[in-house]
Amino acid sequence: MSMPTIKAVRAFTVRGGGADYHDQAGGHWIDDHIGTPMGKYPEYRQSRQSFGINVLGTLVVEIEASDGTVGFAVTTAGEIGAFIVEKHLSRFLIGRQVTEIEKIWDQMYFATQYYGRKGVVLNTISGVDLALWDLLAKVRKEPVHALLGGPVRDELQFYATGARPDLAKEMGFIGGKLPLHHVPAEGEEGFRKNIELLAEMRSRCGDDFWLMYDCWMSLDLNYATKLAHKAHEYGLKWIEEALSPDDYWGYAELRKNVPKGMLVTTGEHEATRWGFKLLLEMGCCDIIQPDVGWCGGVTELIKISALADAHSALVVPHGSSVYSYHFVITRQNSPFAEFLMMHPVPDQVVPMFTPLLLDEPVPVNGRMKASVLDKPGFGVRLNPEVKLHRPYANG
Ligand SMILES: C[C@H](O)[C@H](O)[C@@H](O)[C@@H](O)C(=O)O
Numbered sequence: 001m002s003m004p005t006i007k008a009v010r011a012f013t014v015r016g017g018g019a020d021y022h023d024q025a026g027g028h029w030i031d032d033h034i035g036t037p038m039g040k041y042p043e044y045r046q047s048r049q050s051f052g053i054n055v056l057g058t059l060v061v062e063i064e065a066s067d068g069t070v071g072f073a074v075t076t077a078g079e080i081g082a083f084i085v086e087k088h089l090s091r092f093l094i095g096r097q098v099t100e101i102e103k104i105w106d107q108m109y110f111a112t113q114y115y116g117r118k119g120v121v122l123n124t125i126s127g128v129d130l131a132l133w134d135l136l137a138k139v140r141k142e143p144v145h146a147l148l149g150g151p152v153r154d155e156l157q158f159y160a161t162g163a164r165p166d167l168a169k170e171m172g173f174i175g176g177k178l179p180l181h182h183v184p185a186e187g188e189e190g191f192r193k194n195i196e197l198l199a200e201m202r203s204r205c206g207d208d209f210w211l212m213y214d215c216w217m218s219l220d221l222n223y224a225t226k227l228a229h230k231a232h233e234y235g236l237k238w239i240e241e242a243l244s245p246d247d248y249w250g251y252a253e254l255r256k257n258v259p260k261g262m263l264v265t266t267g268e269h270e271a272t273r274w275g276f277k278l279l280l281e282m283g284c285c286d287i288i289q290p291d292v293g294w295c296g297g298v299t300e301l302i303k304i305s306a307l308a309d310a311h312s313a314l315v316v317p318h319g320s321s322v323y324s325y326h327f328v329i330t331r332q333n334s335p336f337a338e339f340l341m342m343h344p345v346p347d348q349v350v351p352m353f354t355p356l357l358l359d360e361p362v363p364v365n366g367r368m369k370a371s372v373l374d375k376p377g378f379g380v381r382l383n384p385e386v387k388l389h390r391p392y393a394n395g
């Protein structure tokens, strides 16, 4: 059965929210004195934008087939990503059948291995891969989840990431993940404030609501161990991304150090089956959290998820909107999903990639019926109000 071929690949950039969700206006919870590896420098503590967390911006990849169908996806890669797509990766797509997703992924990865392997190159490969899955599913007039084996449950349930777990509980989420605000360089006072915030949220949320801390790579092993033990008194469910993504050895130690019953999670800044193989085989964590827009796309997440399943590890992808929902709904070892609260407070649910996408589904009362995802592709459209820029229009 002959399938349409790829006739055009276009890469656009856009600023202000969207897939680079750290790229927000001032006063947003997501940029309010959150702990990071740059926190050792006082001048970079108040705002992550001050050290450049939002420099990349959003990459939009559009792939047009010979029958006129257009698949697209969005991720965090901006102009660098647009360069890689138009100057390097497009040669592995033009003229290919829309079904050649596995072969295209292999060529994109190994052709960029000399300068890629992780980071913005894998973000870019992920963006192309997601657009290919969107295109193929649209050609087949099916949702992406149907191409992945179909739903294993009737609905998704979500925990919420944001500054107000107490409000997330009222909105029906199963848990709330707080950003950690203070790093080791802020000493005992910072440590005390970290615990005080957790204690306050525990008192507001009651004993059964999941509370987690996201440490965004900002701690050392000793501090993370101390934090885990003190936070255990307030029922911390997991300690997330406490150490540098390169410190596999530290994570393996931390997992032995934390109190029984507390989970260690990481992975949003890890990429490919090889990176997650290291995390899993070194016993670094109980839950891996690949971002499907950063780890290699759906094609690679299928491999990563199978590896995790074989290690009895859960896969709870880092918030990436529809791109993770279509995956999570099809996997037994992905029992729940993350919803990143993008409202500035946050006291209401808004689409994660707002304002970039139309028809982007959001949890209602902390849940999302599988049927909500039953639209061709990933089921979203680009918002025509959002002006896109194509920096390498002439390839
Ligand atoms: C809330 C965290 O600091 C990050 O901003 C978030 O992107 C990520 O780490 C997460 O797990 O949602």
Ligand SMILES: [Mg+2]
Binding pocket: 214, 216, 240, 241, 268, 318
């Ligand atoms: Mg995180």
